[in-house]
Amino acid sequence: MSTTLIAALDVSSMDDAFAIVDRLGDSVTWYKVGKQLFTRFGPAVVEGLKSRGKRVFLDMKFHDIPNTVGQAVRSAAAIGADLCNVHASGGPAMLRAAAEASAETGIVVTAVTVLTSMDQGELKAIGLEATPAEQVVRLATLTRDCGLAGVVCSALEIPLVKSACGDDFVLVVPGIRPAGSAKGDQKRVMTPAEAARAGAQFIVVGRPIIAAEDPVAAANAVNAEIQGA
Ligand code: C5P
Numbered sequence: 001m002s003t004t005l006i007a008a009l010d011v012s013s014m015d016d017a018f019a020i021v022d023r024l025g026d027s028v029t030w031y032k033v034g035k036q037l038f039t040r041f042g043p044a045v046v047e048g049l050k051s052r053g054k055r056v057f058l059d060m061k062f063h064d065i066p067n068t069v070g071q072a073v074r075s076a077a078a079i080g081a082d083l084c085n086v087h088a089s090g091g092p093a094m095l096r097a098a099a100e101a102s103a104e105t106g107i108v109v110t111a112v113t114v115l116t117s118m119d120q121g122e123l124k125a126i127g128l129e130a131t132p133a134e135q136v137v138r139l140a141t142l143t144r145d146c147g148l149a150g151v152v153c154s155a156l157e158i159p160l161v162k163s164a165c166g167d168d169f170v171l172v173v174p175g176i177r178p179a180g181s182a183k184g185d186q187k188r189v190m191t192p193a194e195a196a197r198a199g200a201q202f203i204v205v206g207r208p209i210i211a212a213e214d215p216v217a218a219a220n221a222v223n224a225e226i227q228g229a
Contacts, residue, residue, distance in 0.1 A: 001167070001201065002226075003195065003196040003201060003202070003203060003229070004030055004201065005028060005203060005222050005226065006030040006031065006032050006202050006205070007024065007028045007031055007204075007206070007210065008059075008206030009034075010034060011037065012036060014045065021054065023216065024219055025216070027219040027220055027223065028209070029053075029054060030056075031049055031054055032057040032206075033057070033081075034059040035061075038058065046080050046081055050080040055082045056080065056083070057081070058079075059084075059085060060072070060085070061112050062086040062087070062090075062098070063087035063094075064090070066094045066096070069097055073086070073097075073105070074105055077101070081107060082107065083109075084110075085112055086098045087111065092146055095146035095148055096146045098111075099147035100147075102148065109149060110143075110148065110150045110170060111139070111140075111143040112152045113139040113161075114136050116188070123135060136153065136157050137164045139151075140161045141165060143165075144165045149169075149170045150165075152171075152173075153172075153173060155189065155190030156190070158171055158173065158195070158199060158200060159198065171202070172201070173190075173202065173204065174203075174204035174205075174206075176190060176195055176203045176208075177189040178192055179191050182208075191225065192222045192229070193226070193228060193229040196226045196229035203222075
């Protein structure tokens with residue numbers, strides 16, 4: 001199975017976004033558009049990417065009642081996103097509504113299990129006694145059983161989720177740091193090659209590409225690492 005690079009377009013203006021996309025050219029096909037850019041500029045960001053032949057992961061992490069989430073997934077498909085996500089903790093009815101919208105429109109939907117910013121204390125504070133790992137497996141299994149394509153998970157959770165949900169389950173993995181690059185605020189990181197070998201279908205890389213002095217060289221290096229794995 002092959003691994004695909006998604007560059008996280010974490011910038012705060014349309015000009016910055018498309019300057020980097022145009023500079024990266026054919027080195028990057030997939031982009032992640034998140035809340036920062038989408039909340040301000042909306043579907044125009046996705047349209048701009050699609051008109052350049054790019055593919056879009058709309059990272060809005062929908063979490064609401066089933067009808068609203070189902071319709072939000074349809075809206076994501078309608079503006080041209082290829083991949084989007086929801087929070088698995090929205091529960092089975094919500095996940096099934098998202099799966100139905102996915103089947104109807106063709107957009108791929110994954111679910112966030114436990115935010116990597118949450119530790120055991122955070123889970124306890126919202127009434128959960130499970131360890132983060134137990135909760136990840138529980139929600140990944142629920143996601144698969146409700147018919148969604150996969151989950152967003154940290155690199156270190158890949159083996160856990162793979163053994164619970166099988167090899168075909170799509171894993172979108174952020175927290176990737178090419179060998180030798182700055183970690184920034186990411187603590188639990190893996191290199192592109194390690195994530196590819198572990199079986200990630202998608203790796204999400206932001207600052208190591210977007211903030212690089214030479215973004216094209218940085219993206220090409222990530223692609224080479226993936227291919228070499
Ligand atoms: O710049 P960096 O490579 O750290 O960016 C990673 C991207 O993936 C960011 O957009 C970040 O919000 C997102 N992300 C993450 N860790 C998660 C989930 C999403 O870093 N667990």
